[in-house]
Each structure stands twice: as structure tokens, then as C-alpha cells.
Amino acid sequence: MAKKYGMVIDLKRCIGCHTCAIACKLENNVPMGLFWNRVLTRGGPGLDIPEGSYPYLKREYLPVACQHCENAPCVKVCPVGATYKDPDGRVLINYDRCIGCRYCMTACPYNARVFNWQEPLRIPGHSYGSQGVPDRKRGVVEKCSFCQQLVDAGGEPFCVTCCPARARKFGDLNDPESEVSRLLRERPAERLLEDRGTRPQVYYLR
Amino acid sequence: MRDKGYYLWLGILSVLSVLGLGAWIYQVTHGLVVTGMRNIVTWGLYITAFMFLVGLSAGGIIVSSSATVFNLPQFKPAARPAVLLSVVSILMATLFIFVDLGRPDRILNLLTSPKLNSPLIWDVIIITLYLTLSLYYLYLMGQPETGEGRLRVVAALALPTAILVHSVTAWIFGLQIARPTWHSALLAPLFVVSALDSGLALLLLVLLGLDRSGWYRVDKSLFSTLGGVLAVLIAVDVFFVFSEVLTALYPAEERLMRYVNLLLKGSLAPYFWGEILLAVIPFLLLVFRSNREKPGLVGLAASLVVIGVFLKRIWLLFSALLIPLLPYAPGVPLGSYLWPPFEFTRYYPVAWGLTGKYTPTWVEIGIFIGIFAFGGLLFMVLARAILAPGTPKESQGVSCGLTS
Ligand code: SF4
Ligand code: SF4
Numbered sequence: 001m002a003k004k005y006g007m008v009i010d011l012k013r014c015i016g017c018h019t020c021a022i023a024c025k026l027e028n029n030v031p032m033g034l035f036w037n038r039v040l041t042r043g044g045p046g047l048d049i050p051e052g053s054y055p056y057l058k059r060e061y062l063p064v065a066c067q068h069c070e071n072a073p074c075v076k077v078c079p080v081g082a083t084y085k086d087p088d089g090r091v092l093i094n095y096d097r098c099i100g101c102r103y104c105m106t107a108c109p110y111n112a113r114v115f116n117w118q119e120p121l122r123i124p125g126h127s128y129g130s131q132g133v134p135d136r137k138r139g140v141v142e143k144c145s146f147c148q149q150l151v152d153a154g155g156e157p158f159c160v161t162c163c164p165a166r167a168r169k170f171g172d173l174n175d176p177e178s179e180v181s182r183l184l185r186e187r188p189a190e191r192l193l194e195d196r197g198t199r200p201q202v203y204y205l206r
Numbered sequence: 207m208r209d210k211g212y213y214l215w216l217g218i219l220s221v222l223s224v225l226g227l228g229a230w231i232y233q234v235t236h237g238l239v240v241t242g243m244r245n246i247v248t249w250g251l252y253i254t255a256f257m258f259l260v261g262l263s264a265g266g267i268i269v270s271s272s273a274t275v276f277n278l279p280q281f282k283p284a285a286r287p288a289v290l291l292s293v294v295s296i297l298m299a300t301l302f303i304f305v306d307l308g309r310p311d312r313i314l315n316l317l318t319s320p321k322l323n324s325p326l327i328w329d330v331i332i333i334t335l336y337l338t339l340s341l342y343y344l345y346l347m348g349q350p351e352t353g354e355g356r357l358r359v360v361a362a363l364a365l366p367t368a369i370l371v372h373s374v375t376a377w378i379f380g381l382q383i384a385r386p387t388w389h390s391a392l393l394a395p396l397f398v399v400s401a402l403d404s405g406l407a408l409l410l411l412v413l414l415g416l417d418r419s420g421w422y423r424v425d426k427s428l429f430s431t432l433g434g435v436l437a438v439l440i441a442v443d444v445f446f447v448f449s450e451v452l453t454a455l456y457p458a459e460e461r462l463m464r465y466v467n468l469l470l471k472g473s474l475a476p477y478f479w480g481e482i483l484l485a486v487i488p489f490l491l492l493v494f495r496s497n498r499e500k501p502g503l504v505g506l507a508a509s510l511v512v513i514g515v516f517l518k519r520i521w522l523l524f525s526a527l528l529i530p531l532l533p534y535a536p537g538v539p540l541g542s543y544l545w546p547p548f549e550f551t552r553y554y555p556v557a558w559g560l561t562g563k564y565t566p567t568w569v570e571i572g573i574f575i576g577i578f579a580f581g582g583l584l585f586m587v588l589a590r591a592i593l594a595p596g597t598p599k600e601s602q603g604v605s606c607g608l609t610s
Contacts, residue, residue, distance in 0.1 A: 033543030033557060034245075040534035045560075047536045062534060073383055079326035080315040099315050100238075100308020103326055105248040109384035111530045111538045115248065115308065118239035121543055138237045139308030193531055196383050 004089035006173035006201035008180045013167035016061035020159035027158035029129020031120035036144040037065035065144040066112040067200030074104035098140040113143045219583040226576005240569045244540040246562030252306040258519045263295035264372040265405010274361035298581040325378045372401040385526035396446045403439040404515035407508035421594035430498040437492035477521040484514025528562040
């Protein structure tokens, strides 16, 4: 059976430290002003602000990157096939083909895609990404690839490696023996904006 | 005298076109960061203008080809200017897509690796077909020996193509599940009727202009007939908008209401209510026969309709883009970053956005004006060549005769 890579994020374990966001940025050479992975605060109006009034407070963190949707709207709309579903169930981008029309950005319900509005700027002034990360030029869209360069070499996405709370698990959703499949059997999980019918391959445990 | 005016306008429009070209070159060298678009509001003035122009184009040709198809001889004089207008508008619309691309150098990928799943590719196909048909139609109408039957066949093909052109443009937006205010089955009919009223209104303005310039005589009764048609179309347009908004308001579903409130009382309210006002006023003007008999008033109503439909394109586009579906802080990284930080704070005080903001920059406005000027230029030159009676010399004689 073909692989279907997916991720499971345990919201009970996530401490909102943003390590995954930074790890992603380093690993994938994401330029200034852009993030492939971000940690949102479910609760009050701002970052880290809880909902309600003291002492009846509630707060939860929600790390969001591309959901690698099974029924991916971004893949459908791309006019040149630059965004595609790969045989292992990931949604990937061919950066040499993208014409920068940003249609996929309006199609994505999660705002997971970011655009290179300017010449990619990196501080310090050199590329910090790891080897094998595709080069993205000004004028193309980019997003999370489940760290294709690491996973294809037998590893796991860098956010999974770096999460200090071990909240992230990665694996093959089609393999019943995998850890992600086991977690999804054992614990209640949610997917983001399920009513949009995109069938994300990123699950959130609660 | 008239000729002097013509060359003066040619001069002004050429200068504006060149300035627009300059703005585009500036944009290409600096990237789309020089526009007001960012990661939440990823489309802006260019796509608004694209929608608007496709509408103008389709509207004109629908009216004129129905004249041939349904054999309405009183509309016939409008046919040639209408098709010319369509050709020019659709070329301008294509230019707007082109300037919106982040990688214009790769535009040919649309032809070399098209993916038929994408409504954008449907649009490429249908616009190509449409342009070919319109040009052929224009050519046929210019040949005095063209038989009525042949003309009718082409018109009969052009009519559904024009309706499709605008429906496909609507589907670019309307098929997006991620955008609550776009995702509606009514979007395509809404686009088509907006195309009809704005296209017809612009056609009326152009006919008035041509009539004044003396190149192309139009009977006064045509204005009043077309004015009546325009009134009906405006009413249908408002009805569709009402139906759409009511369908959203009545269930008052929480998430959709965030978007609808943008229109009713939020940042888009001026555009939304402005459009309603600019539909109601021209309707009230045109509904009376005595008003319709005054070409000046018909012209006024028509210009209000054109502006109103432009406002509608604005609220249609941005109502869906301004609010991300995941409403959690800190939101979305906006995607521009300048170094050193002095520049950063001066130009880009916010790196993250919970909701979108958009103001077109001077570069976008420059390109916008440039493309419109170029369209105007193209129309003037073509209109003079195709519509003006006889050779330029003769037409000069005619206009002199009129002024003296
Ligand atoms: S999250 Fe967005 S970018 Fe990722 S697959 Fe789904 S629609 Fe595409
Ligand atoms: S911006 Fe690039 S990846 Fe996105 S739809 Fe356009 S061509 Fe495809």
C-alpha cells in the first residue's frame, strides 16, 4: 500500500514554546518575514493571552503549518501543476515551475502558504537551511514539505525532532502499526476546519 | 479642431501608458513587495481590475451579438463599437493578470504545462477563444459583402462564449471552499449580470463619445432604448445582491457573519453601500421615459453604473480575503521584511496580521492607470481606423463640417 504521511500533534503536551516554528525556519532556510510553521494561541485576542477573566482562564496553543490535505484545494487550483500531491501523500511545490499567481494562497483555508514578496532576506546573510532544501526565488509561493529532504533520507521532520515537549509525532497513516495510527486509534483527535472537507493529514489530539 | 483634440488625447494617453510601463519595470526589479499586497490579502487592485474588465468586455458583446442573434435591428449600430470595446477590454484584463504574476518570465508555463483542473486554465482557454471570435466578428462586420447568415453564426457563437467568459471568471472565485463570501452558486449569475449592466453602461458612454466626436453617428432613440435595458439589468443586479446577502444574514451563522459584517458595517461598507447607491440612483434616473430621452442623463446614469460595478468588484474581492479562517493570534506572517530596522519600522511596522489590510501603493496605481490609458489609446486608434467614415481625410472633412 502506498504511504500516506501524516502528523499528529498532542495539544495536551504542547507548551507553546515556538521551538518547532524556529526549527522549521532553520532547517528549511525560510527567509525573514515568512514562516512555514507558526504557533497560534487559542484563547484571547493576542499571542499568549488567555480567554476569560481571572481566575477563570483558558488557553491552548495550536501549532499550524500546511495540513497536507488529502482533498487539497491548493492542488486543484494551481494552473501549472507546480503544487502537487506526491505518491507518499505529501503536498509539495515545484518551485521552478510556480508562476507566482498566488491562486493557491486564496484556495488554502489555513493560510499555510506564504509568498516571496521580496528578494529572500536572511539574517545572518547566508543560507542556514540544511542540504537538499530546494531553493526558492523571489516571486514564488512556499510552504511546509514535511521536511522532504530529511524524510526521504529516512528521518523525520525537524519540528518533530526539536519539540521539547514531544508533542509531535510523524509517520505513515496507512500503516496501522505506526505510532501516528496507534495514537489516532487510542485518543480523540480533531482536524482543523473539518467542515471545509479538505481532509487534513495533520491531526490534533486533545 | 477635433483632430487637434484627438492628437492631444493620443499624446496624453501615450505618456500615461509609458509611465505605467515604467511602474511595471520598477515592480519587476523590486518584486511584488512594492505593492500593497501581503500574505493575507494576496490579491489586490490588479485582480479587481481584471474582474471588472472581463465584465465590461463580456457585457458589451452580449448586448451587441444579441442584436444579431435575435434580430433586433435597432441595436445594430451599437454592434461594431461594442465588439471593439470587448476586444480592448479583454486585452486589458489579460494585461492585469500578467502584471499580477510574481514570475512573469514563466507565463508560458500556462501553455506548456497547463493543468485542466484549474479554473485559471479554463479562463485562459475561454479568453483565447473569445478573443479570436471577437476579432473575427469585427473583421466580418467590416466587410460590406458579408452575408447576414455568416454574421449570425459568429454572433450565435460569440454570445454563449461571452457569457462563459464571465462565468469562468466568477468560478475562479466561486469554487473556493476556503473563502466563505465567494463560495456561492449565485456568484456566476451575479458576475454575468454585473457584466451586462457595466458593459452596457460603458458601451453607452462610448457611443455618446463617438457620437460627439462625429466619427460615428448614433440615433438618439438608441440611447433611450439601451437606457431602458440598462434599468432592467440594474434591477436584476440589485436583486441578486439582495438575495445573496439575505441568504447569509438570515441563518446568521457566526463565521459567515464576520465576513458579512465587513460589508454591512465594517471596512468595506463604503464600497458595499456605495455600490447599492450607485445602482439605485441610475435606476431611478432611467426608469422614466422622459429622462431616457436625454442622452446627457443616460450618460450620467451609465457612468454611475460603471463606477458602482467597480465598487462591487472591490467588495467582492476583499470581503473574502481580509479575514483568515483561523482567527487565532498572532495570525499570519505578512511576508515583508526590511533591513536595517530603521527601514523596517518606517515601512513595515507590523510583521504579523490577524486580519488583512490593503491599500494600493503608487506603483499599483501607476500600473493601473497605465493599462487603462493603454486601453484608451488602443480604442481611439482602432475606433478611428474602423468606425470613422471613409479615409482619415474624409473624416476630417466630416468633423470640420460638423464644427463649423
Ligand atoms: S493546508 Fe493549505 S497548502 Fe497545505 S495542503 Fe491544505 S490547502 Fe494546500
Ligand atoms: S502561485 Fe505557484 S504554486 Fe500557487 S497556484 Fe500559482 S503557480 Fe501554482
